[in-house]
Amino acid sequence: MNIKGFVEHKKEHLVTWRRQFHQYPEVGWTEFVTTYKIHQTLTSLGFKDIHVGKEALSSDTRMGVPPAHVLKEEEERALSEGVPSSFLERMEGGHTGLVATLDSGKKGPHIALRFDIDALPITESESHEHYPSRIGFASTRTGQMHACAHDGHTAIGLGVASFLAEHIEQLQGRYTLLFQPAEEGSRGAKSMVQKGWLDEVDFFLSGHIGVHFDRSVGDVSATSGGFLATTKCDASFKGISAHAGKAPEKGKNALLAAATASIHLHGISRHGDGKTRVNVGTLHAGSGRNIIPEKAEIQLETRGATVELNQYMVSEAERIIQASAALHDVEATIEIVGDGVDATSDEWFIPLIEQVAVKSDLIQNVIPKDVIGASEDAAYMINRVQERGGKATYLIFGTPLANGHHHSEFDYQEDVLSVAVDVLVRAISELQGNEV
Amino acid sequence: MNIKGFVEHKKEHLVTWRRQFHQYPEVGWTEFVTTYKIHQTLTSLGFKDIHVGKEALSSDTRMGVPPAHVLKEEEERALSEGVPSSFLERMEGGHTGLVATLDSGKKGPHIALRFDIDALPITESESHEHYPSRIGFASTRTGQMHACAHDGHTAIGLGVASFLAEHIEQLQGRYTLLFQPAEEGSRGAKSMVQKGWLDEVDFFLSGHIGVHFDRSVGDVSATSGGFLATTKCDASFKGISAHAGKAPEKGKNALLAAATASIHLHGISRHGDGKTRVNVGTLHAGSGRNIIPEKAEIQLETRGATVELNQYMVSEAERIIQASAALHDVEATIEIVGDGVDATSDEWFIPLIEQVAVKSDLIQNVIPKDVIGASEDAAYMINRVQERGGKATYLIFGTPLANGHHHSEFDYQEDVLSVAVDVLVRAISELQGNEV
Amino acid sequence: MNIKGFVEHKKEHLVTWRRQFHQYPEVGWTEFVTTYKIHQTLTSLGFKDIHVGKEALSSDTRMGVPPAHVLKEEEERALSEGVPSSFLERMEGGHTGLVATLDSGKKGPHIALRFDIDALPITESESHEHYPSRIGFASTRTGQMHACAHDGHTAIGLGVASFLAEHIEQLQGRYTLLFQPAEEGSRGAKSMVQKGWLDEVDFFLSGHIGVHFDRSVGDVSATSGGFLATTKCDASFKGISAHAGKAPEKGKNALLAAATASIHLHGISRHGDGKTRVNVGTLHAGSGRNIIPEKAEIQLETRGATVELNQYMVSEAERIIQASAALHDVEATIEIVGDGVDATSDEWFIPLIEQVAVKSDLIQNVIPKDVIGASEDAAYMINRVQERGGKATYLIFGTPLANGHHHSEFDYQEDVLSVAVDVLVRAISELQGNEV
């Protein structure tokens, strides 16, 4: 197998795919167009076993699915973008993403790779300083943006799929490619895990572009840990409206309860045992200027270096939300809509990736053990693979970053796409002899 | 003129009109269907001089007009409700409301009456306890409700119009009926004043159903004061988004700035010189749960018993908004979108209404001088009439109230409609001989 | 009786007394030196029936008495200032203030007058702009100041006492002079009322220097109302200390609970029915910089135009304090340490004071009905007198004010002292014939 030649040849495709996905971002559980494009490409590559909708996902374990009327509108949008209604029907109710499998027919390892495909609710910068805007492939959808490199991850997934399709004769064992929806908010991985896709996997690989600011293209982290456990929840505050001029004291102010909660949630005490995080990402309250606000809603998340630290944050958050409601004499209800766990990569992969690096011109430097320092939905998959006796790793593909993840001018160097494909297909190649 | 007979005969019409308007509430500057219904009714009564759109309003002095895309959607809604496109064109860009004039051709006073027609962004209660829901004429539009009796005011306006149309032969002078849009938020009166409608008015009458909790149907306040001066403004906070797990310190949190501002705005010190008010009615912030919120917007209002007291509130509010932004290292911009002034009714009307009461069976009790204790956009009209030498009053039509104004179960007794029409047409009758 | 001559002759004494009291301010229940000076002066005037300590006060109904160790220190201070220990013993435990009575032996009205004598915990300004500092009679006690004119009230009381002593032969009826301690915080009047001093009073007069900014010396308000009902309370927060660097999450932060409560107490919604007030006057929390604060204490007060409005404030305050504690997972306890009621002067005094004004050169202008707009402990006395069938008024003695009450540069024109004595002794003179 001439991997070097394959990667050089794919380089242009990877950039083209990345830019196409970048121009059409879709947030979690609404990746209708994205899923269709992936499906089309895999089909054209010759993939036959492609599982979509409830075949790919355990419907009930999906978290944070948008309300039905939003999904309806989004499906109509996808229809107007050219997704056939027959294909849309398979994804009905927000069952996006897909799983493609390929069997060499020969004895060998079962290798699974996961690529996340969703975007974020951020309006992309139109600044000339921002490469996608300057070059002309910025998001065409106001309010949505690929600001966490999942466009690149999807392109890498198609690159790996191309490799498998072209070289299956030379490969052993079987392959599962998971194009996962709704990674943001840790909402999607669990439903793929529950469907059983990871239950018989020998080797699992996933990874992320970027993560650190000070890396070069060619830096590759063989394993990483430090996944933050996380809980995503929504809180609603219900008060009583009243005329703000005539009798303000008759109102029960839900807006102020939500504001109080937000401020104090960000003030939860740091913890001596390790890293914690909290964010109130959205707050919507009130109906009119001269009405004491009757309703308010916040969307928040907590994180912790361990499940215990995250639980500390959740407990504090619950008390603060209820007390903030009491402070303004309104009612609060809290709903958990997503959660993520911590996970550890197998150090078994360190020598493997070091060996890969020796053979590759593109890999300049291997970091044996790296730290993510954020939540990552793949943790569910890693844990399942390890529980069942397989080995799993989460790589990091280095690149300078123009701005941090989730920033409206987030960007990375497109050369990283080839590096990532190079690492992954070489790792697949190295794994041929192995089986757990 | 048999006023008693006229009012008795109109009683049922008033209730019907009121319920029709109640079922189809429209918030300020989107009263397309409401305006059309008023226009149809006046036309059927024989009114010829009806001024709609830019004929009725000074376009530029309208305040708090919704953005163009919202108006577009609302116009489409009106079209689908059966408002002819030719009529819609006259109101294009949110020029709702209308002014109808009638001239007796005989020398006599110029009498103007004003009726406000807009609804509020409140979802009406579906409770069986709530009369409109029990009887079946509750709002058909989720999120909008006539919770301040403007449905009744509009019905009263049509009742007075009927009287004028039927009795114009017996009347002297000329009549101007102002069906004003966007009273809520003190956004509409100024644009009718600027158009000149109040410049040559001898006598101006307006009024409100309800206001006080402990009144009976038949109680009428001849004059009222205590209008609160008010300022309506919007504040926007602009920060920087960032990944809430990976690098929260890189974000500048606009949501927290808005929350901080909201809490402290409600904490502006009470003032030793008199009544003040403040309300942050809406707060919208953030785009996604795991993103440090980059944007936040609040809609607020201040009020004061005098223009000076309101100015104190506005000055405090401005400082608090800017300091709250500084506290979170974000930028704030403030825009004034509405304002209201104080006003005083002419006591000249007290004996007039007392005289009216003697002749009426419906009026049980006259309160000579009453207090509103809220803002009222009619203040602009009262002030203009008085500046130009005319006399003006603002009446209050008593009724028990199920709940306070702007409450989702606000309601009043429909008998008050007949009383109000009775008072107004009798006042018109008494004013025949007079001229300022 | 040559009242004009008497007042002119006393003018200099009044200023001297006022400055003496001003130089030696003492806060509520520690007026040991002040009480002794009053006692000495009254004795030198010939008063025989002077009631001190538990003879003057109902011990148990005193409110907000400082803790025993503070009283001890203050008594030692008084001793070192020359107050005889025998006299100090009569005041032991903070039983300050006194009641002097004088009986003409002739049938006639029982007239009571009340003068408050305590100072405030404010450090007086040393600015040259500030008259007492410039002239050299500023407070000699750092942290304490007569910033509410009680120095003048005490001087006026001695002026009235002089008049009674000099003219008792020409007068009828009997006289009770109440030199009340601890007016600030509404803590003292109740204990004099409970002792029965007001039970048989026909006419009660009290009053205040200043109150309004825009008045001249010579302006006198015959009656006043608008006393704010008030509640004074202390809240304590009890948390758990912890090492702020090592394990901050193990602490329960009482300081933050008190801070949260303070901010939200000032944000209690204004009330549509009338004037309300709230103030957190002091906050003390924490023991060391690197320790999570375990304890916090706040002193606060609420006020309302009516007892109901004040009760609304108290109820809101209680909920906010408890919810703020819950927000930070600490315990809160609330103790009521003072309260004041509303009261109304008898309009019966209006013609009386107008008659007085006719005869006086010093009174330039009588305001029949005035508004205080603050709390005033005399309200307890007024209510008791009226309950028992007597008549009561609370006068206001006009003067320009350099700065507002309770400001570190509060000051008034000393001419007002003569005017006040003139009004009060002329009123006594007019009341001779009367009896309720």
Add this chain to the structure above:
Amino acid sequence: MNIKGFVEHKKEHLVTWRRQFHQYPEVGWTEFVTTYKIHQTLTSLGFKDIHVGKEALSSDTRMGVPPAHVLKEEEERALSEGVPSSFLERMEGGHTGLVATLDSGKKGPHIALRFDIDALPITESESHEHYPSRIGFASTRTGQMHACAHDGHTAIGLGVASFLAEHIEQLQGRYTLLFQPAEEGSRGAKSMVQKGWLDEVDFFLSGHIGVHFDRSVGDVSATSGGFLATTKCDASFKGISAHAGKAPEKGKNALLAAATASIHLHGISRHGDGKTRVNVGTLHAGSGRNIIPEKAEIQLETRGATVELNQYMVSEAERIIQASAALHDVEATIEIVGDGVDATSDEWFIPLIEQVAVKSDLIQNVIPKDVIGASEDAAYMINRVQERGGKATYLIFGTPLANGHHHSEFDYQEDVLSVAVDVLVRAISELQGNEV
């Protein structure tokens, strides 16, 4: 040298000393009695070169020294406790602590050891659960407590001093014992460093009892790092007082500014690069209940895993304090009163302590590299020693902890004292041959 025998023999002394210091705690810069007791003991052991006052400390680089009048009172207290006035004079102005030196007269290493001696402003628990209270050696000073084991550190210092005094004939080189005041708040080390005591040191040892909860007596950490950089600062808020009932709007509320700052300081965003801390340890505001508070003061500290992270916290804190002042229209001033740096122990000590452990019965387990996770003033000394070419370590002496450091029921097992002395004197013994 029979170290085992020496330590067994000293065991009882160590406990006695510890309990004596525990009973009489003194906070930073007021350790007059403590210093005197140390001096007496060292003298009785035969130490001749004992440096007290300005001989031991660089006066100007002391930080956070209490105001003169407090020091005066504390000196009087010490006098009444029996400290001779001649000795007190040497410490005048808060120059507490001392440095003792001992020279063997033989060529050899210069070894310095540091023991911190100050207590905390915490009231010790009287609970029967709390060992010092149950046994009867709890603090005799309300509001002060040895809640961070410095009582034990001082006892260990005297144990080491005994060893040196008894074995100086058998030892080489010279010895410097630093009994450091004001470690809490990172206020004292710098002034000993500036005096030059660490400039010629070959080996520096210091350490802490406790730190971790899950350790046993016999666990010893050979080196430790993770010292948090820290800044201690005071902020003052200056507003304007006003009558809280009459004209609250005339006040500028300093209490609310301090409360706002406190809440938002605790809400400074966590940082992606590592550990940060913030604590507002005290807040004092206002003078009287019915006065808008004119003044407020807070004492706070920030910490960070690196100097950069601490600087991030300081910058955020400054902005928040100024913006909180602006929010309430008052003035804020900030003063830096202490700071601490990070430091790293030399790993050179790891084999040394492991060797020591082999010879000792008391040491059960050596942790080669440990983490403090708090600030420690010794960091200044470690850095100086290393800058000048010496080697330094900071040990941790394990013990179960009843409660965390700075808790009112903090306690440790007294056996740890012998272990610590055993480790230190064995380390001294091992170092005999060495010189840097």
